[in-house]
Amino acid sequence: MSSNVTEVNRPLTRSNNWKKRLSGLKAWLYLLPALIFLGVFMIYPLIDVLVYSFEEGYNSASQTSFGTGFYNYAYVLHDPYFMQAVKNTFIIVIITVPLSTLLALLISLGLNSIKKLKELFQTIFFLPYVTNTLAVGLVFMIMFKKTPYTDGLINMVLAIFKRGPIDFIDGPYWAKMFVMCFYTIWVVLPFKVLILTSALASVDEVYYKAAKIDGTSRFRMFTHITLPMISPMIFYLVITGFIGAFKAYSDEVAIFGTNLNASGMNTIVGYVYDMLYGDAGGYPSYAAAAALILFAIVFTITVINLLISKKTSVK
Amino acid sequence: MRIKFEGLTKRFPNRNKKIKAEVVAVDNFTFEIPDGKLVGLLGPSGCGKSTALNLICGLETPTEGKIFFDDDDVTDIPAENRGVGMVFQSYALYPHLNVKKNIMFPLQNLKGDQKLTKEVMEAKALEAAKIVQIEELMDRKPNEMSGGQQQRVAIARALVKMPRVLLLDEPLSNLDARLRIQTREEIKRIQNETEITTVFVTHDQEEAMSISDLIVVMKDGAVHQIGKPQEVYDQPANLFVAKFLGTPPINVFTGKIKNGQLYIGEDMLLGKDYVKDVKDQEVFVGIRPEGFVLREGKDGVQDGKNGCFHAELLAVEVMGRDTSVVFSSADSEIAGTRHRAIVSSDNNVDPEAKKVAFDVNPKKVFVFSKESQERLI
Amino acid sequence: MNDYTQLGKKARTAKTIRLTVTYVLLGIWGLIVLFPFYWMILSSIKGYGSYNAEFTPKFFTTSPTLQNYKDAFTQVSLGRYFFNTFLFTVVTTALMMLVIVFAAFAFSRLQFRGKNLVFTLFLSLMMIPSELVIITNFVTITDMGLRNTFTGLILPSVTSVFYIYLLKENFEQIPDDLYKAAKVDGTSDLKYLFRVMVPICSPTIVTVVILKVIECWNSYVWPRLITDDPQYFLVSNGISEIRENGFGRENIPAMMAAVVVISIPLIILFLIFHKKIMEGVSRGGTKG
Numbered sequence: 001m002s003s004n005v006t007e008v009n010r011p012l013t014r015s016n017n018w019k020k021r022l023s024g025l026k027a028w029l030y031l032l033p034a035l036i037f038l039g040v041f042m043i044y045p046l047i048d049v050l051v052y053s054f055e056e057g058y059n060s061a062s063q064t065s066f067g068t069g070f071y072n073y074a075y076v077l078h079d080p081y082f083m084q085a086v087k088n089t090f091i092i093v094i095i096t097v098p099l100s101t102l103l104a105l106l107i108s109l110g111l112n113s114i115k116k117l118k119e120l121f122q123t124i125f126f127l128p129y130v131t132n133t134l135a136v137g138l139v140f141m142i143m144f145k146k147t148p149y150t151d152g153l154i155n156m157v158l159a160i161f162k163r164g165p166i167d168f169i170d171g172p173y174w175a176k177m178f179v180m181c182f183y184t185i186w187v188v189l190p191f192k193v194l195i196l197t198s199a200l201a202s203v204d205e206v207y208y209k210a211a212k213i214d215g216t217s218r219f220r221m222f223t224h225i226t227l228p229m230i231s232p233m234i235f236y237l238v239i240t241g242f243i244g245a246f247k248a249y250s251d252e253v254a255i256f257g258t259n260l261n262a263s264g265m266n267t268i269v270g271y272v273y274d275m276l277y278g279d280a281g282g283y284p285s286y287a288a289a290a291a292l293i294l295f296a297i298v299f300t301i302t303v304i305n306l307l308i309s310k311k312t313s314v315k
Numbered sequence: 316m317r318i319k320f321e322g323l324t325k326r327f328p329n330r331n332k333k334i335k336a337e338v339v340a341v342d343n344f345t346f347e348i349p350d351g352k353l354v355g356l357l358g359p360s361g362c363g364k365s366t367a368l369n370l371i372c373g374l375e376t377p378t379e380g381k382i383f384f385d386d387d388d389v390t391d392i393p394a395e396n397r398g399v400g401m402v403f404q405s406y407a408l409y410p411h412l413n414v415k416k417n418i419m420f421p422l423q424n425l426k427g428d429q430k431l432t433k434e435v436m437e438a439k440a441l442e443a444a445k446i447v448q449i450e451e452l453m454d455r456k457p458n459e460m461s462g463g464q465q466q467r468v469a470i471a472r473a474l475v476k477m478p479r480v481l482l483l484d485e486p487l488s489n490l491d492a493r494l495r496i497q498t499r500e501e502i503k504r505i506q507n508e509t510e511i512t513t514v515f516v517t518h519d520q521e522e523a524m525s526i527s528d529l530i531v532v533m534k535d536g537a538v539h540q541i542g543k544p545q546e547v548y549d550q551p552a553n554l555f556v557a558k559f560l561g562t563p564p565i566n567v568f569t570g571k572i573k574n575g576q577l578y579i580g581e582d583m584l585l586g587k588d589y590v591k592d593v594k595d596q597e598v599f600v601g602i603r604p605e606g607f608v609l610r611e612g613k614d615g616v617q618d619g620k621n622g623c624f625h626a627e628l629l630a631v632e633v634m635g636r637d638t639s640v641v642f643s644s645a646d647s648e649i650a651g652t653r654h655r656a657i658v659s660s661d662n663n664v665d666p667e668a669k670k671v672a673f674d675v676n677p678k679k680v681f682v683f684s685k686e687s688q689e690r691l692i
Numbered sequence: 693m694n695d696y697t698q699l700g701k702k703a704r705t706a707k708t709i710r711l712t713v714t715y716v717l718l719g720i721w722g723l724i725v726l727f728p729f730y731w732m733i734l735s736s737i738k739g740y741g742s743y744n745a746e747f748t749p750k751f752f753t754t755s756p757t758l759q760n761y762k763d764a765f766t767q768v769s770l771g772r773y774f775f776n777t778f779l780f781t782v783v784t785t786a787l788m789m790l791v792i793v794f795a796a797f798a799f800s801r802l803q804f805r806g807k808n809l810v811f812t813l814f815l816s817l818m819m820i821p822s823e824l825v826i827i828t829n830f831v832t833i834t835d836m837g838l839r840n841t842f843t844g845l846i847l848p849s850v851t852s853v854f855y856i857y858l859l860k861e862n863f864e865q866i867p868d869d870l871y872k873a874a875k876v877d878g879t880s881d882l883k884y885l886f887r888v889m890v891p892i893c894s895p896t897i898v899t900v901v902i903l904k905v906i907e908c909w910n911s912y913v914w915p916r917l918i919t920d921d922p923q924y925f926l927v928s929n930g931i932s933e934i935r936e937n938g939f940g941r942e943n944i945p946a947m948m949a950a951v952v953v954i955s956i957p958l959i960i961l962f963l964i965f966h967k968k969i970m971e972g973v974s975r976g977g978t979k980g
Contacts, residue, residue, distance in 0.1 A: 117715075229410075272823060295823075
């Protein structure tokens with residue numbers, strides 16, 4: 001009996017197998033474009049960048065190198081421009097990430113407590129997300145810039161308080177950093193406000209009702225109900241915020257122009273691109289080393305963030 | 316504590332913004348809930364019973380009218396100052412806090428000279444947990460408990476601050492059938508023990524009937540009848556109340572009063588003794604399933620001929636203690652309704668018979684005006 | 693009883709104050725957000741002479757002019773940048789949609805050996821920062837002689853692991869029975885994909901398109917690396933070029949006119965689709 005069954009089944013299985021293989025082939029065909037593009041522009045570069053970073057003295061014109069080692073890393077780490085870029089990046093990260101998250105939280109709380117005009121405010125607040133950072137950066141630049149013809153809008157406001165005038169674009173470091181952070185926050189806030197507003201809205205109203213009946217103060221409602229419930233989203237924002245801020249670059253170009261080294265406002269990513277191309281360009285090895293250092297920093301910070309968030313949520 | 320309503324009204328703007336007319340969720344409530352009683356607000360969904368509950372606890376402010384707790388006008392008092400405890404339909408247990416912290420939460424809100432030490436709070440939490448018998452679960456998180464256990468925690472949290480009024484919003488709707496019966500007895504027991512005036516909202520008439528001292532039947536924001544469960548069942552004020560209470564539901568037919576007698580079709584149901592001086596008119600006749608008495612023929616078997624109410628027999632369902640006779644009538648209020656009479660299983664009904672005849676128990680027959688749907692007899 | 697009335701009154705006053713403060717603060721931030729837009733429009737309609745004559749900038753102008761817009765299109769090749777960006781955006785988005793729809797279809801609907809392995813690899817690619825791979829891509833494109841070509845601009849950005857993932861999740865929600873029914877009716881996979889799956893998932897597809905369009909319109913880094921011929925500049929590079937070399941540096945009103953022109957398409961798109969865009973972004977978009 002059993003042998004009978006097998007015999008009957010055999011041809012069927014064979015044709016099934018053949019069919020399966022065909023449909024497998026078809027699936028790969030559907031995947032092919034994605035695989036090719038990812039292979040050429042993501043996977044290969046990933047390996048290649050490591051190679052670059054260890055090739056000493058690589059010259060992109062002659063495509064030759066004279067050895068392998070850590071020289072590129074050493075060079076980058078001893079480059080004052082790189083150290084300045086690291087310092088700038090860290091300052092931007094440390095100031096803008098907590099401040100923007102906090103500000104976003106306040107704004108979202110405000111948005112969630114009103115009914116009238118809520119949608120209007122939400123739409124306005126989101127506007128910077130869809131604007132070209134380079135373009136609006138230029139507007140910020142002229143608002144803050146002091147020229148021989150005019151002190152600029154911001155200095156006019158400062159004059160009311162008997163301060164200034166300060167050149168925010170070509171002046172002291174702290175002033176430039178202030179504009180930078182201000183603009184960065186202006187740019188990143190829409191996303192954070194959006195995420196937090198929807199996180200807040202997703203907290204079931206019934207918890208607040210229950211708390212209200214029990215006479216819970218607003219502050220306690222916030223710290224004991226709202227915060228614990230939206231904490232996953234806050235952590236998400238902090239983590240992505242850190243990653244994003246470490247990659248700051250085009251916002252800097254928007255305010256200070258392409259020659260960031262000259263204005264002392266370069267960032268790590270800016271340094272990478274400058275090494276690759278631009279006035280000091282043509283050194284993909286240095287660029288690769290700098291990019292990998294950045295990756296290491298971001299990776300470490302992200303892991304620390306994840307550990308903290310895990311610990312907090314377990315508690 | 317006594318709760319008194321005076322012309323209490325709540326109107327909402329229509330959700331469909333195109334419709335200007337406001338929705339009346341609570342319409343001119345004027346009645347009193349006596350101290351220490353368990354009161355059920357009963358009505359179909361959307362009848363405004365939850366809004367009424369929210370008005371009592373202060374989550375909503377009324378459009379018109381007043382609410383009194385004893386003699387205090389609490390209409391404008393915010394929820395936190397009313398001293399009410401509330402159990403929400405979804406329980407609203409804080410998911411990130413364990414049972415003990417959930418129960419202690421209201422106590423930690425107290426300020427000034429009302430502030431309690433940690434020991435006192437823990438003692439009170441334990442006491443509340445004991446009332447609802449969950450003292451072994453104090454370290455669990457809400458999502459580690461069954462629906463019934465969560466319900467108890469929610470009640471404990473509402474009780475812990477010794478509220479003047481306890482409010483329960485659809486307390487049993489999230490529980491399965493077996494737990495439901497158990498929990499409703501539990502609610503009755505807790506209310507008896509604490510003697511706190513308790514108001515609960517439900518759409519399930521059986522639930523309301525089984526445990527309430529008093530039920531308030533609502534529809535479209537208006538109170539249709541208030542009374543003890545049995546009273547409301549036996550003496551419904553109008554067609555809606557009669558239909559809403561009772562399983563299986565009451566059977567409704569169209570009929571008329573002619574020459575001081577009640578007719579359904581050609582059958583004369585009630586004579587002058589019952590009809591008294593109600594004017595001749597078209598009416599609705601409601602007959603409770605248990606109000607039918609099988610009229611048996613000569614040989615002790617149903618013959619469908621004698622009796623004061625005749626109908627087409629559809630099926631006979633034997634349920635052990637009772638037998639349910641399913642029939643249809645040309646005079647149904649809604650054509651094609653499958654009516655149901657519950658008779659003693661001692662009766663012999665031939666399932667093959669096409670016709671069935673009943674006598675009726677006049678106490679179980681209610682007559683309503685066709686126009687106003689108010690009860691006439 | 694007196695006590696109670698007072699309590700009620702106090703609660704109401706507190707609420708009014710709280711609401712007022714909230715509105716004022718939200719209004720202030722709204723002003724901060726909107727002001728740069730106002731300022732750029734205002735500056736763009738001030739005449740060159742009158743702008744430079746204002747040592748203290750004025751918040752309005754009595755003699756608006758459109759001359760700056762004329763200058764923006766004639767003195768620098770703003771029209772060219774605009775067209776380039778438009779072309780780049782449309783082609784990149786269209787190509788990417790094709791690539792990701794196919795890939796998402798393969799992952800969600802077709803069975804093949806190694807599917808889970810490949811998909812896991814895909815997911816892990818999401819963690820790779822673009823800064824890391826851009827270096828080699830720059831070299832690759834340069835070596836292929838594709839600098840200053842549209843091909844070079846477009847090719848590296850026609851796939852997105854994240855969007856494949858988003859679409860795959862959406863595709864998977866379509867019940868199996870639909871696929872089986874289509875198979876029984878003799879519908880080919882390709883037809884099923886475009887006649888059934890794509891229409892059903894059109895909300896997600898539209899979201900992805902919008903997000904990609906925003907990304908393309910604002911892209912700066914890659915175009916900057918790959919083009920140095922103004923013939924191929926996108927608007928972002930154009931702006932940076934204008935800032936450094938255009939209009940004789942100090943013609944700020946003309947610059948602002950260019951900025952307005954560049955910002956307008958996306959703002960209009962946003963005003964029309966603001967609900968959709970915000971929904972899409974909150975479902976998993978990040979900037980850039």
